Amino acid sequence: xxxxxxxxxxxxxxxxxxxxxxxxxxxxxxxxxxxxxxxxxxxxxxxxxxxxxxxxxxxxxxxxxxxxxxxxxxxxxxxxxxxxxxxxxxxxxxxxxxxxxxxxxxxxxxxxxxxxxxxxxxxxxxxxxxxxxxxxxxxxxxxxxxxxxxxxxxxxxxxxxxxxxxxxxxxxxxxxxxxxxxxxxxxxxxxxxxxxxxxxxxxxxxxxxxxxxxxxxxxxxxxxxxxxxxxxxxxxxxxxxxxxxxxxxxxx
Amino acid sequence: xxxxxxxxxxxxxxxxxxxxxxxxxxxxxxxxxxxxxxxxxxxxxxxxxxxxxxxxxxxxxxxxxxxxxxxxxxxxxxxxxxxxxxxxxxxxxxxxxxxxxxxxxxxxxxxxxxxxxxxxxxxxxxxxxxxxxxxxxxxxxxxxxxxxxxxxxxxxxxxxxxxxxxxxxxxxxxxxxxxxxxxxxxxxxxxxxxxxxxxxxxxxxxxxxxxxxxxxxxxxxxxxxxxxxxxxxxxxxxxxxxxxxxxxxxxxxxxxxxxxxxxxxxxxxxxxxxxxxxxxxxxxxxxxxxxxxxxxxxxxxxxxxxxxxxxxxxxxxxxxxxxxxxxxxxxxxxxxxxxxxxxxxxxxxxxxxxxxx
Ligand SMILES: Cc1ncc(C[n+]2csc(CCOP(=O)(O)OP(=O)(O)O)c2C)c(N)n1
Ligand code: SF4
Ligand SMILES: [Mg+2]
Numbered sequence: 377x378x379x380x381x382x383x384x385x386x387x388x389x390x391x392x393x394x395x396x397x398x399x400x401x402x403x404x405x406x407x408x409x410x411x412x413x414x415x416x417x418x419x420x421x422x423x424x425x426x427x428x429x430x431x432x433x434x435x436x437x438x439x440x441x442x443x444x445x446x447x448x449x450x451x452x453x454x455x456x457x458x459x460x461x462x463x464x465x466x467x468x469x470x471x472x473x474x475x476x477x478x479x480x481x482x483x484x485x486x487x488x489x490x491x492x493x494x495x496x497x498x499x500x501x502x503x504x505x506x507x508x509x510x511x512x513x514x515x516x517x518x519x520x521x522x523x524x525x526x527x528x529x530x531x532x533x534x535x536x537x538x539x540x541x542x543x544x545x546x547x548x549x550x551x552x553x554x555x556x557x558x559x560x561x562x563x564x565x566x567x568x569x570x571x572x573x574x575x576x577x578x579x580x581x582x583x584x585x586x587x588x589x590x591x592x593x594x595x596x597x598x599x600x601x602x603x604x605x606x607x608x609x610x611x612x613x614x615x616x617x618x619x620x621x622x623x624x625x626x627x628x
Numbered sequence: 629x630x631x632x633x634x635x636x637x638x639x640x641x642x643x644x645x646x647x648x649x650x651x652x653x654x655x656x657x658x659x660x661x662x663x664x665x666x667x668x669x670x671x672x673x674x675x676x677x678x679x680x681x682x683x684x685x686x687x688x689x690x691x692x693x694x695x696x697x698x699x700x701x702x703x704x705x706x707x708x709x710x711x712x713x714x715x716x717x718x719x720x721x722x723x724x725x726x727x728x729x730x731x732x733x734x735x736x737x738x739x740x741x742x743x744x745x746x747x748x749x750x751x752x753x754x755x756x757x758x759x760x761x762x763x764x765x766x767x768x769x770x771x772x773x774x775x776x777x778x779x780x781x782x783x784x785x786x787x788x789x790x791x792x793x794x795x796x797x798x799x800x801x802x803x804x805x806x807x808x809x810x811x812x813x814x815x816x817x818x819x820x821x822x823x824x825x826x827x828x829x830x831x832x833x834x835x836x837x838x839x840x841x842x843x844x845x846x847x848x849x850x851x852x853x854x855x856x857x858x859x860x861x862x863x864x865x866x867x868x869x870x871x872x873x874x875x876x877x878x879x880x881x882x883x884x885x886x887x888x889x890x891x892x893x894x895x896x897x898x899x900x901x902x903x904x905x906x907x908x909x910x911x912x913x914x915x916x917x918x919x920x921x922x923x924x925x926x927x928x929x930x931x932x933x934x935x936x937x938x939x940x941x942x943x944x945x946x947x948x949x950x951x952x953x954x955x956x957x958x959x960x961x962x963x964x965x966x967x968x969x970x971x972x973x974x975x976x977x978x979x980x981x982x983x984x985x
Contacts, residue, residue: 396841425835426834426835426836426837427834428834428835429699429700429832429833429834431696432845438847441841441843441845445835445840445841446834446835446841447832447833447834447835447841447842447843448832448841448842448843448844448845449695449696449699449700449832449843449844449845450726450843450844450845450846450847451692451695452692452695452718452719452722455688455689455692455695455719458684458688458689458690458692458693458695458696459692459693459695459696459699460696461682461689461693461696462652462654462680462682462692462693462694462695462696462697462704463696463697463699463700463832465652465680465682466651466652466680466696466697466700466702466704467700467702467833467834470834487685487686487688487689488685488688488689488692491684491685491689
């Protein structure tokens with residue numbers, strides 16, 4: 377770094393070399409940016425930039441490839457685990473991961489998710505659960521909480537009308553093909569550290585062929601939730617984490 | 629000496645895929661083409677050529693596995709029959725939007741809906757006009773024999789990777805199920821990782837330090853850039869139309885009447901031509917091998933010479949629209965078709981032709 381103000385000796389944090397310089401399009405306070413940063417750092421630390429192929433979702437993270445500097449395939453909505461399956465099988469020495477929202481993973485792509493996990497594909501699935509469809513403007517997601525408002529359940533999710541929140545991660549943990557299933561968050565510095573550890577472990581599992589790793593990150597979507605970023609974090613802790621408690625669900 | 633085998637059309641596709649160095653097959657069972665995956669699984673090519681074969685959970689998953697494999701520059705394919713191919717259409721559109729090469733085999737059965745498991749050619753529109761959303765084309769090859777089933781696998785892959793347009797082998801239950809003598813193509817090694825990086829510099833193969841990250845995507849939010857991408861694709865389509873048209877002519881030279889038919893309908897029509905010729909009626913048959921690009925030029929040339937044309941199709945009249953466009957009103961064009969899995973006999977075609985004389 378040639379910045380004269382910064383004495384390299386005093387540097388405590390540096391942007392990952394696997395992150396591109398493009399300004400992120402995410403709303404301030406959104407969890408996506410933080411998770412991107414973690415993914416980039418882990419790829420850098422594992423020295424896997426030239427061996428990584430990411431599968432981008434359709435959702436707010438659709439432009440993930442503008443931020444994380446590895447090769448990417450842009451998937452149709454929900455189909456990332458199918459792409460990742462073939463990419464990994466045809467390129468077994470590569471690190472292959474999907475990055476998916478709750479609509480992508482637990483609604484339109486439920487089938488692909490369950491079957492990739494059940495086959496034990498040696499991939500990592502990073503699952504951003506913000507309980508809403510962020511990209512399309514805040515509609516109800518499969519993980520929207522009971523009573524939680526969205527543009528398609530403006531009076532709050534009503535189980536008579538909409539059914540129950542789909543708690544998909546414990547379901548994936550039950551499948552023989554998954555080796556590591558964990559639920560994390562990035563709303564505090566400590567949680568960011570834990571999520572980073574989880575993603576590192578998941579990526580390592582993928583490279584040694586232990587099966588499918590799933591890292592759910594319970595996230596906030598302040599725009600979709602119509603809250604300030606700070607309020608969204610508190611609300612997430614008080615509500616989302618009750619329905620989706622953090623911790624490892626499986627580690628084999 | 630060439631080795632001659634007796635094979636079903638579906639088996640020929642599978643064995644040809646292994647031999648021509650395919651990297652991966654992804655599919656979901658459906659009659660009348662399940663023998664393709666069954667043959668591949670029985671062959672265990674992962675132990676010989678290293679080819680991956682995987683039974684997916686649906687045709688949706690199959691086509692997106694193809695998308696994934698193609699994204700990394702691999703030679704990948706899927707096969708299905710009509711209802712399954714309908715389910716794949718979103719993925720086909722995405723493959724075209726991302727300009728990815730691959731091979732899709734449709735062994736057609738009668739529809740619409742669950743329809744019948746008997747042969748049909750009623751997916752002509754879907755295959756040649758773009759069955760999914762957006763402006764796109766597939767290179768569509770129509771085999772009329774088991775030999776062509778085998779030969780078109782390599783041809784399909786070659787054309788597809790040359791133009792970065794998905795290829796489709798559009799066959800039907802009759803060709804898929806019938807047994808004929810066939811000479812399988814010679815073994816070709818699969819491409820190495822280095823060859824793929826050289827031939828497909830666009831592919832997601834892992835980003836080295838000296839290039840920017842490769843992104844396989846059909847997304848572009850800037851309308852002017854999106855239009856440019858479309859224009860470039862259309863220009864490529866015009867090149868394919870100018871250079872890759874394939875067809876077969878049978879007794880056309882002195883013909884007063886022309887039958888136009890593809891695939892299994894062409895097999896039967898050929899018999900009809902023979903019967904009519906014996907009766908002294910000068911009939912020829914033109915068999916489009918590429919349904920897209922369509923042999924419009926040669927058809928419009930015959931429109932100057934013959935009295936009328938008859939399309940014979942196992943559908944309600946689909947290819948006839950392309951024939952009429954080529955003929956441009958110069959001579960009458962009629963259609964004879966059977967639907968619902970009925971395959972006509974040559975006499976029906978003879979009668980249909982005589983009626984228009
Ligand atoms: C086949 C298809 N159906 C619908 C859409 C529209 N769509 C785009 S993103 C999205 C939901 C995204 O929500 P989620 O996966 O939770 O991601 P988030 O934006 O919340 O991160 C939908 C419905 C689409 N692109 N494709
Ligand atoms: S809409 Fe929600 S998920 Fe999308 S960028 Fe904004 S905060 Fe993040
Ligand atoms: Mg979401």
